[in-house]
Amino acid sequence: MNELSVEGSNSVALQVREELARRRLSRQWLADEAKISLSTLEKALAGSRPFTFSTVVRIEDALGTSLRSRSENGVRMLAPESMGAYARAAVQWLEGTYLTLRPSFSEAGAVFAYLTSVDWDDDKGHLVFSEASRTDSEYEQKGFVSFPNISGAIYLVTISEGQYRMALLNRPSGGGLSGILLTLAAGEGAQLTPAAVPISLTSTRGNTDAAVGVIRDGHECYEEYRACVDRITQRCYARFPA
Template sequence: MSDFDNAEVAFRLREEIARRRLSRARLAERAKLSVSTLEKAIAGRRPFTLATIVRLEEALGASLREEAEVEAAGPSLAPPEMGSYARPAVQWIEGDYLTLRASFGEDGAVYAYRTEIRWSNAKGHLVFAESDRSDATFQQAGFVSMPNLSGHTYLMTSEAGQYRMIMLGRATREQRMFGLLATLQVGQGSQLVPVSCPVALVPMAQIEDPQFGLVRESDARMAEYRSILDTATRDDYCRLRK
């Protein structure tokens, strides 16, 4: 596996899982792998083997090695519609983030998951992928827009003309970002209802032993998570109006 970058393959795999709304258990079943093997490889606790990658590629019908094989001399600037940014100017944002937002299903609770942002050599712009969501079928993957005019960062998911957006203000000194998420929530029956809420992205290295999933008032991390998330409205990174 020395010819391939494990981190690149893991990100590509998380991106495919999010885009296809696959659970890791279902993918492991298709690829004839144990869930434990898949989880450890994705988390970086176990290197991928060529045999494992081939099985995963066959199960997905997509290449996981394309990103690792692309020459670095790809597009040097993101497309104009994403802000025409160059990688050296946006490298500070690459990494893993604990993502916090209000729960859509339980009042007062906070929902926590992981978002990874990285540069795609093949695409010539930043991309992101979500993981560690308890509702894995709703994991998102998409592109990152960073226009100079507003100084905001946009994490955009586009699927068959349907969009989900996270709009983030300028990062703090701690590299934390706060803003607003706009998406669709399942309403009555099959109805989809527009919904928005404050959101926070915190570098994963700043949170020791993070808790993912639904965090309730009785959970030990609730006070910390609520304080972080409330920064979005308290410090005017976003406003909610009726």
Template sequence: MRTLDSQGVIHGMDDPQAQEIAGRVREELARRRISRQALADMARISISTLEKALSGRRAFTLATVIRLEEALGTPLRARAAPVVDPPADSGGDLGGYSRGAVRWIEGRYLTLRPSFGDPADIYAYLTTIEWDADGRHLAFRESERLDSSFSQSGRVSMPHLSGHTYLVTNVDGQYRLAILGRPTIKRALYGILTTLLVGNGSQLVPTSVPLALLRLEAGAGADIAFGRIRADQPAHARYRAELDGVIAGDYARFPR
């Protein structure tokens, strides 16, 4: 039988609810491809506390469970069971995911890449990732672009084998592809963008540049600058540091 003392401790890892909480935490770690250390940091608990609770060497406290729920953005206790999606998923060509497995990536992202006109400048716009109920897969769309006629939209692929996220645009067989690595603790995504650039005359030339998607939480916007950010603008240094982190953090490589 489960007991809850005056300190809010859920006693006994042989208790079904405590086992279910531990199982759900392990499942969320696997789905989101994050480490136990990253989860402990997000929940503001020690890695020792998390490890011992998951292994049954220490009882869960109610405070720990609440912090884990807040960090994961999903209920862990049976009294607030998550909604189960229909069995249909995204299909094998996008990684075969269900919405519950990828809900964590939905949101708005400040998107940064070097300007194609002048690599010293930074091009900043908004990317929104959300669930397409009709197609039963994640979709993305761009906005806040200076060249709004070139705003992209497409599908999101998240295969388990590579652990990467792919933003795929396909217009009449012409592809643009972003490959993004595993999310950071702040849920930022870093990687590479491959597209076609206008060259000499009407020639189109393949090009690849570093890409950063920074998660925008509710209420963000006061210090966000979109458009072409030049070196004399306040946001430039901060944005440049994010793009430099793509290579420094080994999220992408550009061999010469």
């Protein structure tokens, strides 16, 4: 459902009218800045048709303020347009804890395993992620989740002191999330080297007892974990051209 409830739409309409009056701005100006038709704006403000989520996001950007409704318990229900303007109801399936697998940077052929949790941040109004159970806990990442409608790709993004790290994921028919991790790996000495590797996230479905750390050949989970990583390239879930 892309439309706000009657109560939510009325709340937005009231806030928009107040903002226009306070700033002495015209409705035509707002329609032009938000790139919506004046007719659409007029009908929504008059209550004859509800606001859509996409229209509200455009108006927020034009006015530079948040108009998004909150549920009764105070939770923001719509992410910023910069993250894809997704509604919580549309992404609840993504919330949970995932077993995360990628090739080890320290040992050739080994798989590095840890947990990644995806949750809705009630105050910020968007999905966030955090890593746990890493044997190199000082490098555990956390950040926000971008989910743009235009591509359907899922981005787990960390921004820390000007440094970026990102997992770019899709949802193959085989289930789970698969894609590419773009990060920095330890090089010679204290040097950090740009690295791109396949990464797989599989829901733990509440069972967080999976083996983590560097999983080497001979470990009881090695074949299973290695297969999860290898099928990303074998089935073209992500591409690494030569």
